[in-house]
Each structure stands twice: as C-alpha cells, then as structure tokens.
Amino acid sequence: MPYEPPTHTVERSLRATTGAKIIAGVDEVGRGAWAGPVSVCAAITGLRRPPDGLTDSKLLTPKRRNELAEVLDGWVTAHALGHASPEEIDDLGMTAALRLAAVRALEALPVRPDAVILDGKHDYLGGPWKVRTVVKGDQSCIAVAAASVLAKVRRDTMMGELVGVHADFAFADNAGYPSPAHRTALEEYGPTAYHRVSWSYMDALPRWRHLKKVRSTPEAAALEAGGQLGFDF
Structure with a gap:
C-alpha cells in the first residue's frame, strides 16, 4: 500500500521555533500486550536522508523490520531503549509506566536532547523536556519512525527469547499480545511472571482470577480496556 515517506519537517520546525539542536524521536511498543514490558526507544537522527523504506514499524513485514533495524543501528546518530516491567505497569498504571520507560531511554542517550x-496525541512524558506530540508521528517523522522500528524489533526479540521457558504461550509469534494460542495457554497454565496481572483479561480466567491485582488508578484501567483487545497505540 503506497504511503508518504517520513520527513524532517517537525525537526526543522522545532529548530526554528525553539532553537533546539538535538532532537530525539520517541516511540513505544507493547502498550496493548498482555505480557512483557512496555518499551520505549529514543532516537536521534539529525537531518540526514533516511534509509529507503523507513516508516512506522506496523506497516512493515517482520523481515523488512529486521533488515531496517540492522541498518538503523548504524545510521542513527544515537539511540537508547527503556523498559517498564509488567510489575511496574501493574503498580503504576500504563501512563506512569510509559513515562518511566521513556525517561529511562532518554537518560540512557549519550547526549541530552533539547527537544523530543x-x-x-497525549504527552505522557512532560518536563523537563520540550515535547512536541505528533499524531502518527511514526509515519511522518523520520526520528520517530526510526524509534518505532528499533523499539519493535528489540521488544519482539526479547519476547522471542522466552520461548524456551514458556513455549506454550507462543511469545515468539505473538510477542505477548492477545492471540488464540496465548489465551489457551493462560487458561491452562495461568499467568507467568511476565504477565500484567492487573489487566481485565484476568477476569476471563476463572481458575486464575484470584491472582488479579487491583488496578492502581481509574485512568490506568481505562487505558488497559483497549489493551485487552490487542490495540497497539
């Protein structure tokens, strides 16, 4: 399906209006999963021409994502990933967990960005960074698209490495997201240490719902209601 390639338009705008010189694109993956961390990548790209085919990771095949990630690893000026664990998601709620993962990613960069x-649509990061939110930024902004691909490939790899420990959950195929195999394994074996046990999918597991944690905030419960259907925002 044809798509418009991402550009440096937002980066140029931030440079002109805020004086920012070092700008990081930030994107997350894993928000709608039942298991595994929520992962955030911060990528700094400068204003160089991007690799061919760069776009939102969700528009790419797994093979093409992996190929691009290899190229991006050496092409970006700098990048870093931050993660919030399932336990942190359960304890803090999704918005706070996203901020925690994003801060970890930004603070792991070798240079501090002037803007992000x-x-x-929503700024879950806040100060002290200057933040510009961009709807579908992973399709329109080069730095965000790069972060999207790097975050997705890294998190998928992490989840795939669990296959030897929890083979029945098919994490190598579903990356912790809802799927028939994942649901069947949950019904049979219950949640693992990698599952978010405050989420409402637990209510559909009669043998295991006693393990459900109370969601820490109403706002987090509202966010998770989309996650149980497998949405990846």
Missing part, C-alpha cells in the same frame, strides 16, 4: 518528538 513524541508519537501520539
């Missing part, structure tokens, strides 16, 4: 382009 954040994919989506």
Whole structure:
C-alpha cells in the first residue's frame, strides 16, 4: 500500500521555533500486550536522508523490520531503549509506566536532547523536556519512525527469547499480545511472571482470577480496556 515517506519537517520546525539542536524521536511498543514490558526507544537522527523504506514499524513485514533495524543501528546518530516491567505497569498504571520507560531511554542517550518528538496525541512524558506530540508521528517523522522500528524489533526479540521457558504461550509469534494460542495457554497454565496481572483479561480466567491485582488508578484501567483487545497505540 503506497504511503508518504517520513520527513524532517517537525525537526526543522522545532529548530526554528525553539532553537533546539538535538532532537530525539520517541516511540513505544507493547502498550496493548498482555505480557512483557512496555518499551520505549529514543532516537536521534539529525537531518540526514533516511534509509529507503523507513516508516512506522506496523506497516512493515517482520523481515523488512529486521533488515531496517540492522541498518538503523548504524545510521542513527544515537539511540537508547527503556523498559517498564509488567510489575511496574501493574503498580503504576500504563501512563506512569510509559513515562518511566521513556525517561529511562532518554537518560540512557549519550547526549541530552533539547527537544523530543513524541508519537501520539497525549504527552505522557512532560518536563523537563520540550515535547512536541505528533499524531502518527511514526509515519511522518523520520526520528520517530526510526524509534518505532528499533523499539519493535528489540521488544519482539526479547519476547522471542522466552520461548524456551514458556513455549506454550507462543511469545515468539505473538510477542505477548492477545492471540488464540496465548489465551489457551493462560487458561491452562495461568499467568507467568511476565504477565500484567492487573489487566481485565484476568477476569476471563476463572481458575486464575484470584491472582488479579487491583488496578492502581481509574485512568490506568481505562487505558488497559483497549489493551485487552490487542490495540497497539
């Protein structure tokens, strides 16, 4: 399906209006999963021409994502990933967990960004960074698209490495997201240490619902209601 390639338009705008010189694109993956961390990548790309085919990771085949990730690893000026664990998601709620993962990613960069382009409509990061939110930024902004691909490939790899420990959950195929095999394994074996046990999917597991944690905030419960259907925002 044809798509418009991402550009440096937002980066140029931030440079012109805020004086920012170092700008990081930030994107997350794993928000809608039942298991595994929520992962955030912060990528700094400068204003160089991007690799061919770069776009939102969800528009790419797994093979093409992996190929691009290899190229991006050496092409970006700098990048870093931050993660919030399932336990942190359960304890803090999704918005706070996203911020925690994003802060970890930004603070792991070798240089501190002057500004951040954040994919989506809501600023879950806040100060002290100057933040510009961009809806579908992973399709329109080069730095965010790069972060999208790097975050997705890294998290998928992490989840795939669990296959030897929890083979029945098919994490190598579903990366912790809802799927028939994942649901069947949950019904049979219950949640693992990698599952978010405050989420409402636990209510559909009669043998295991006693393990459900009370969601820490109403706002987090509302966010998770989309996650149980497998949405990846």
